[in-house]
Amino acid sequence: MAEKKLDVETRIEKVWERRDEFLALNPAGTVPVLEVPSGPVLSNSSAITEYLEEVHTEPGLLGRDPASRAETRRLVGWFDEKFHYEVTELLVYEKITKRLLSLGEPNSAAIRAGNTNIHVHMDYIAWLSEDRRWLGGDDFSLADIAAAAHLSCIDYLGDVPWDEHGRAKDWYARVKSRPSFRGILGDHIPGYPPPKQYADLDF
Amino acid sequence: MAEKKLDVETRIEKVWERRDEFLALNPAGTVPVLEVPSGPVLSNSSAITEYLEEVHTEPGLLGRDPASRAETRRLVGWFDEKFHYEVTELLVYEKITKRLLSLGEPNSAAIRAGNTNIHVHMDYIAWLSEDRRWLGGDDFSLADIAAAAHLSCIDYLGDVPWDEHGRAKDWYARVKSRPSFRGILGDHIPGYPPPKQYADLDF
Numbered sequence: 001m002a003e004k005k006l007d008v009e010t011r012i013e014k015v016w017e018r019r020d021e022f023l024a025l026n027p028a029g030t031v032p033v034l035e036v037p038s039g040p041v042l043s044n045s046s047a048i049t050e051y052l053e054e055v056h057t058e059p060g061l062l063g064r065d066p067a068s069r070a071e072t073r074r075l076v077g078w079f080d081e082k083f084h085y086e087v088t089e090l091l092v093y094e095k096i097t098k099r100l101l102s103l104g105e106p107n108s109a110a111i112r113a114g115n116t117n118i119h120v121h122m123d124y125i126a127w128l129s130e131d132r133r134w135l136g137g138d139d140f141s142l143a144d145i146a147a148a149a150h151l152s153c154i155d156y157l158g159d160v161p162w163d164e165h166g167r168a169k170d171w172y173a174r175v176k177s178r179p180s181f182r183g184i185l186g187d188h189i190p191g192y193p194p195p196k197q198y199a200d201l202d203f
Numbered sequence: 204m205a206e207k208k209l210d211v212e213t214r215i216e217k218v219w220e221r222r223d224e225f226l227a228l229n230p231a232g233t234v235p236v237l238e239v240p241s242g243p244v245l246s247n248s249s250a251i252t253e254y255l256e257e258v259h260t261e262p263g264l265l266g267r268d269p270a271s272r273a274e275t276r277r278l279v280g281w282f283d284e285k286f287h288y289e290v291t292e293l294l295v296y297e298k299i300t301k302r303l304l305s306l307g308e309p310n311s312a313a314i315r316a317g318n319t320n321i322h323v324h325m326d327y328i329a330w331l332s333e334d335r336r337w338l339g340g341d342d343f344s345l346a347d348i349a350a351a352a353h354l355s356c357i358d359y360l361g362d363v364p365w366d367e368h369g370r371a372k373d374w375y376a377r378v379k380s381r382p383s384f385r386g387i388l389g390d391h392i393p394g395y396p397p398p399k400q401y402a403d404l405d406f
Contacts (some may be wrong), residue, residue, distance in 0.1 A: 050276055074245070
């Protein structure tokens with residue numbers, strides 16, 4: 001939304017509380033949910049991003065032709081599904097969710113798996129950015145946003161092996177320096193401060 | 204694709220074999236993959252369906268305006284994510300995948316969970332179809348296709364409690380009678396025949 005220069009007010013929702021008022025907005029009980037002023041209440045991240053693309057067309061964040069758009073959507077799926085299950089879910093659940101909800105000690109085997117799996121994804125980012133300016137092609141797109149969203153969560157935990165993946169680091173440095181990314185880098189989880197280099201443009 | 208009257212030749216891919224030729228088409232190693240003649244190779248089901256909507260616009264399967272399209276996409280997410288994790292994955296993995304790949308005996312607790320969870324989804328289908336002709340609105344859409352795709356897998360196992368969910372059954376009977384659904388009802392897993400009523404229009 002910042003890329004499209006759309007104003008948005010963000011609110012924290014503790015989804016695990018399953019509040020009735022929130023379930024009335026989205027019976028699936030998940031975030032994100034977007035309330036459009038004098039418009040619909042939207043949920044599901046793909047439904048929201050596609051809506052924003054249709055209603056606020058500039059700048060386009062999917063690509064210029066159907067094949068490029070398919071490639072962007074494939075990569076969004078890669079990060080929101082594959083990276084999510086292989087990395088984000090393991091590390092964030094073990095290190096953050098368990099602590100927030102007092103669900104016991106982190107499982108070190110799960111953390112090891114997440115820390116191992118991330119290397120394949122860093123290599124994939126490097127491979128994609130070898131021939132392309134951005135992950136989905138020549139233009140910055142939702143593919144970069146999806147990848148950077150997941151990586152920034154892992155970076156908040158201090159678990160991204162930047163030193164071993166210079167090319168992926170170069171790509172992330174370019175994402176991080178975009179004005180649209182500044183608000184995200186300022187977000188903090190109460191009681192769980194990020195490592196020093198998290199918001200640093202020179203990391 | 205049958206709704207759009209597009210010819211397609213289907214091929215079986217045993218994804219667990221992780222064939223190099225297949226990984227070259229889709230490095231995520233998942234189905235579906237669509238090879239467009241003289242066009243791109245597409246993967247990820249959302250990327251494929253959105254591509255087909257953009258290139259073959261009639262009949263539209265998402266809805267007529269941005270809000271309707273967001274509602275369709277939300278429901279596709281509901282079935283492909285929520286129904287998938289709460290029902291399909293549990294039952295299909297325990298009953299089919301384990302048998303196909305010799306992964307041991309089915310876990311009866313997982314099967315019980317899937318058989319319990321399905322009722323909420325049947326109620327949700329009933330609730331949606333109370334005020335709407337189809338799940339996403341007045342027009343048949345990808346929401347109906349996603350829901351019916353998951354339900355037909357569970358129905359193949361004989362695990363859909365139709366008798367307790369008359370309204371959801373009425374909706375499914377209407378999907379089942381569409382010409383586009385016929386090919387799916389003819390699909391069989393070798394060595395695992397479907398129950399008698401699976402392909403029956405009067406079930």
